[in-house]
Amino acid sequence: MSKGIGNVAYKPVGVLLGIAAGTVAGSIFRQVWKLTAGDGEAPSATDEDRGWVEILAAAALQGAIFAIVRAAVDRGGAVGVRRLTGRWPE
Numbered sequence: 001m002s003k004g005i006g007n008v009a010y011k012p013v014g015v016l017l018g019i020a021a022g023t024v025a026g027s028i029f030r031q032v033w034k035l036t037a038g039d040g041e042a043p044s045a046t047d048e049d050r051g052w053v054e055i056l057a058a059a060a061l062q063g064a065i066f067a068i069v070r071a072a073v074d075r076g077g078a079v080g081v082r083r084l085t086g087r088w089p090e
Helices: 005-037 052-085
Strands: none
């Protein structure tokens, strides 16, 4: 079965949207972390001065934000491709 024009159009769009989603998600995470933790910088997994709970909470929050942003961006991209091509990307 041949790939439809929606799939061909979506591939490069999907890559660009994925990069943009990562950038936006990172920015949102940093802002949310500042508001919720009252700390300027989120901990990294190897931060010796931070405890397990704080590190795992930061990772969970970052993962949730990234997943939400990525899903919204992917869905928006698929809708855009359908509007342009008349076909939903597979």
